[in-house]
Amino acid sequence: MAQDAQPLLAIAQATRQAAQTLAGLSADAKNRAIEAVAAALEAHADEIVAANQADCEAAIADHLAKPLYGRLKLDGVKLAGAIAGVRDVARLPDPVGTVQIHRELDDGLVLKRVAVPLGVLGVIFESRPDAVMQIAALAIKSGNGVILKGGREAVGSCTALVQAIKQGLRKAGIDPAAVQLLTTREETRALLDLEGYVDLIIPRGSNAFVRFVQENTRIPVLGHADGICHLYVDSEADLEQAIAIALDAKTAYPSACNAIETLLIHRDMAVVGLPALAEALHQARVELRGDETACQIVPYLVPTTEEDWATEYSDLILSIKVVDSVDEAIAHISTYGSRHTEAIATRNPVTAAQFMDRVDAAGVFHNCSTRFADGFRYGFGAEVGISTQKMPPRGPVGLEGLVTYKYRLVGDGHISAPYSGSEARPFTHRDLPL
């Protein structure tokens, strides 16, 4: 651990201790705590909005970039929406205590694998003070303590929010140290060094920021940097569907990680369909870039460079590449995709199966928009992050990403020796009702 981490250590230990109590609470008790937090936020709405107003004014004086400013702003309406979101979390099923394995190993020797909280979460986010409320609610629901680090520009807002949250916790009889706020940049580095004290880091911000976090901590990180998703329009695609999907996947929310950046199109389909496809996207004010073949078919495309294929535009820009086969599409995705979500439009079930089996990504979609890759849309009730790592949890992660499990084995003096050697007693390994 770096030296910087020392002052933070006391905070982390206090959070861990508070989290131990949270971990033992019933679902009802946790839901009451969440309701108390929601009520406290309502009671302090004026102060929170005023603190945010001050942050916003300072941001204007500091010439904060416009999109950041938009995310910073928290007016009464947005606050009320976020508080409703807190109450939604109370209605989610409790992820803790679920019995995943229940097995008799032998007479009177019974194993259970039970879901338990991770312990302490470290959540680092840029701007967006409303994230504080959602994260605190999810942490309480999953029985975890949480150390929050907001952006410098939102310090006043975050402080007001966390004060209210702590007051709610206190009212519910819960140690307010369960939710902590850090405010300085130095503390971010120190937080990343707290291996063994913080169990999971969730970064929320730009790709560069997430990459920085991933590269500077040995604590597991839930999240993803780039989101370079593709739509492959096959020779046997329904062109009308493909156009609708491309439009939705590019324009519904261009800065989302599940928006597409590149459209791959089979040569046969390109010849007959690319003009209409390009026209529809052009009408929707998408800047279109194309490889040589695409530019030959649709002359108003801007020629792509190698860099285009590896870029997440996060904007109304789409690069188009003409391919000769589903294999070439898969190879392109394998080289440039970020293992997030990849879609194919085709009427041919064999081609679809090839694509979905062989593309290595958290999500593989057939005849639908990549925009569905989302925890809420998948029915998880909440989304704590989207992971593009290979190991689970992968893809959109709900509350189950904030819990782990432990094995509980109960015997009556059972020892291992009789189960070893040439006359070994066999295990029964009989599964019991969950």
Added chain:
Amino acid sequence: MAQDAQPLLAIAQATRQAAQTLAGLSADAKNRAIEAVAAALEAHADEIVAANQADCEAAIADHLAKPLYGRLKLDGVKLAGAIAGVRDVARLPDPVGTVQIHRELDDGLVLKRVAVPLGVLGVIFESRPDAVMQIAALAIKSGNGVILKGGREAVGSCTALVQAIKQGLRKAGIDPAAVQLLTTREETRALLDLEGYVDLIIPRGSNAFVRFVQENTRIPVLGHADGICHLYVDSEADLEQAIAIALDAKTAYPSACNAIETLLIHRDMAVVGLPALAEALHQARVELRGDETACQIVPYLVPTTEEDWATEYSDLILSIKVVDSVDEAIAHISTYGSRHTEAIATRNPVTAAQFMDRVDAAGVFHNCSTRFADGFRYGFGAEVGISTQKMPPRGPVGLEGLVTYKYRLVGDGHISAPYSGSEARPFTHRDLPL
């Protein structure tokens, strides 16, 4: 990626490509491949044993340490046992293809979460050439390619084994590049740098070796360094049971990670029970070390130093500490335990629940030996490693540790726009049969 990794890259890519085919095989086809591997190993038994003989002779000439030599040796009997182990893997349930979530998001828009292979495993082990066979079988069963790196002293044995395995794969019509062998130390470092090409590293060897691997790669590592497990004998323990458990947990296999290193005993029980407990362990030739109180009760104990509590002896040595409460026992475990397996002996269910709820470890055991912490004993059929990390997979990990999952979403032209905004179409989120 480091420069060293360049030559290895071609190997990793060949393995990844071979793995893609493996990933698509049916359970039957994979089992046939495993049988072909077992048959090929049998057919080449003489060459394998001879190659091992040569390795062993070189090891004697090199003055290889005796325990390492014991693990290196692979005679006909040990080989036959290992081949039987390969066939056992064929009988395990296929971990690939399991549908974990099956959900209608809306009419005609259906989500499935399906278990898929990780891709390419990197397995690095010291000595023990028999590990090659088990690992290759587990890799094939789980649809993964595997790059093996054995110890220098076992190069001849490993080469003979992998040649036979590749021949078996070829006979079954599978690209032999699915199983690769590296032989130089430089390649170990290069392997650890292959992030993006190797999906999971499994180190098998000493604690120091595992720690080295964990600290020198950004690829996920399945394994654990230290195994410092405790048995806490409560004031309300059944002394006879506690003695039997302590004996088993310490002496059945002292170098195992699930053996205990420290016995914690409640003061009240120590006064009446420690002499008998110590006598039983002493009779079993366990070297006993004790804190001040323990030494007062049992004078022949060697006084402990601070270092004892943090040491995995991997030998017939046990440190004993007298505590005043279950809280003190939990606090000691929290400071010195390695989150592997922790046991309590007590007849008091409330105390047991406190211990099991509050101790943070992969396994928490009540009135039974820590030695049960094992994939085979848990009924997983195989164990690919034991993880002491907080995030799943945690504890003993079976074949499920070698697979991940992907989300497959199938629609009929579904786009996200209708599900957004003030008149958003609701999702049905209806779970379908698995």
